[in-house]
Amino acid sequence: MTTYPSDSTRLKTAKLIEEWFLATGRDLPWRTALPHSRGCSPWGIMVSEFMLQQTPVVRVLPVWEAWMKRWPTPADLAAEPASEAVRAWGRLGYPRRAQRLHAAAVAIVEKHDGAVPDTREALQALPGVGTYTSAAIAAFAFGRRESVVDTNIRRVHARLFTGSALPAPSFTAAEARLAEELLPEDRAESVTWNAAVMELGALVCTARSPKCEECPVAAECAWLAAGRPDPEYTPKGQSWHGTDRQVRGAMMAVLREAGAPVPRELFLARPEGWDTGAVTGAALDSGLDSGPGSGTVDVTWSAGDGVFRTLDALHRLQAPADQLERCLAGLLTDRLATESDAGVTL
Numbered sequence: 001m002t003t004y005p006s007d008s009t010r011l012k013t014a015k016l017i018e019e020w021f022l023a024t025g026r027d028l029p030w031r032t033a034l035p036h037s038r039g040c041s042p043w044g045i046m047v048s049e050f051m052l053q054q055t056p057v058v059r060v061l062p063v064w065e066a067w068m069k070r071w072p073t074p075a076d077l078a079a080e081p082a083s084e085a086v087r088a089w090g091r092l093g094y095p096r097r098a099q100r101l102h103a104a105a106v107a108i109v110e111k112h113d114g115a116v117p118d119t120r121e122a123l124q125a126l127p128g129v130g131t132y133t134s135a136a137i138a139a140f141a142f143g144r145r146e147s148v149v150d151t152n153i154r155r156v157h158a159r160l161f162t163g164s165a166l167p168a169p170s171f172t173a174a175e176a177r178l179a180e181e182l183l184p185e186d187r188a189e190s191v192t193w194n195a196a197v198m199e200l201g202a203l204v205c206t207a208r209s210p211k212c213e214e215c216p217v218a219a220e221c222a223w224l225a226a227g228r229p230d231p232e233y234t235p236k237g238q239s240w241h242g243t244d245r246q247v248r249g250a251m252m253a254v255l256r257e258a259g260a261p262v263p264r265e266l267f268l269a270r271p272e273g274w275d276t277g278a279v280t281g282a283a284l285d286s287g288l289d290s291g292p293g294s295g296t297v298d299v300t301w302s303a304g305d306g307v308f309r310t311l312d313a314l315h316r317l318q319a320p321a322d323q324l325e326r327c328l329a330g331l332l333t334d335r336l337a338t339e340s341d342a343g344v345t346l
Contacts, residue, residue: 010182013160013217014193020216021196026203028057029065032140033195042116042141044068049136050101050128055092057202063090074105075114083346086336087256093245095252095336100128118142139194145187147179148194152201157182159205163222165231166207242317247327250314252336257306261343266311268324 022034030040030048040048047067051060067088071077077085082102089098104126108116116137117123123134138144149157154167157178167175184190204211212218212228223229251267319327328344331337337344 009220013220014182014184014189016216016220017196017200018189018192021192021199024203025196025199026057028061029068030140031195033192040141041072042118042137043072043074045141046104046116046137047101049133049140050097051092053097053133054094059092063088063092071105073114074108074116077102077105078109083338086252086346090256091249091253093249096334097128099336103127104129116141118144120144120146136194139191143187143191145183145185145190146194147176147183148198149175149179150198150201152199152205153179153194153197154201155207156197156201156205159210159223160217160221163226163229165223165229166233169233242319244323244327244330247314247317247319247323248331250310250317251327251331254307254310254314255337255344255346257310258345261340261345262307262311263343264328264339267314267328267344268321269315 025031025034027034027038028048029038030045032040032045044064048060048064051064051067070088071080080102082099085098085102086095089095092098107126108114112122117126118138118141120134120138123129123137124131129137132148132150135146135148136150139146139148149171151167154171154175157175158164158167161178182193184193200215204215212221212224215221218224254262254267328337332339332344337346339345
């Protein structure tokens with residue numbers, strides 16, 4: 001059951017968490033809520049919010065820095081094809097985020113004169129920007145008083161005020177009301193509060209191994225007071241090995257590395273006896289019916305070593321033929337890849 005804190009408790013809790021954050025918060029290049037922050041453009045904050053969706057900071061940092069060096073404004077990104085955004089996305093996963101970020105950059109140029117809009121409503125009208133992302137950009141880029149609630153914040157709220165080990169599987173109306181109740185009235189303080197609680201959940205109040213001895217509000221925590229009860233449900237972990245996501249990711253790695261179209265046959269089976277650096281007249285056993293009396297395809301193709309390494313990694317997964325076909329078709333349907341007579345490319 002949600003316990004709404006008194007004004008005095010809320011103020012005390014907020015002060016303790018914010019003091020902890022101001023003293024120990026990570027100096028991330030897109031963070032503006034710390035006194036020593038280096039400053040970041042609204043576009044840089046927007047890019048970080050897209051990249052940080054379901055992806056840890058340590059993986060995002062190098063990609064974000066390279067991205068901002070190459071495309072410091074929405075106009076810079078919009079001027080290039082979406083395929084370049086997907087290529088630069090690297091191994092962050094969920095490459096459709098790169099497509100949507102590119103589409104958002106185009107919309108910003110066409111509808112907002114190249115400037116990231118500063119209201120939640122205008123932000124949410126952009127491609128790929130949902131409820132959470134619009135609130136986060138409005139708060140962190142423009143200092144708006146917005147309730148920003150991600151997984152980390154939900155977990156802190158659940159433990160601190162409801163005594164639950166984990167928040168509900170899906171975001172509830174009660175959680176939204178609690179988040180609004182906790183949000184400071186002052187705009188600047190509300191931005192710091194959002195960033196501070198998010199940081200507490202990311203570094204201390206973690207899902208699996210919370211560091212309660214380091215928590216600045218351990219004495220106020222309803223979950224600790226209840227004896228750290230177990231979760232009411234078992235979170236479903238995201239599987240990876242053997243999934244379509246893994247195979248699609250391996251195919252995307254090939255396309256990012258390749259500077260020219262890749263014959264579709266090379267995605268569907270590994271040629272016997274190929275030499276790294278070239279496939280010349282190789283009989284490719286695709287396991288498919290490629291003609292009367294034949295189960296092979298003749299391929300003449302050459303590329304750099306990096307492409308062959310990624311192709312080798314794809315085929316080491318030993319995915320069945322129907323999965324390879326399905327995953328390649330999915331990339332084409334999602335427009336993460338295109339196909340011509342010459343082959344498949346971003």
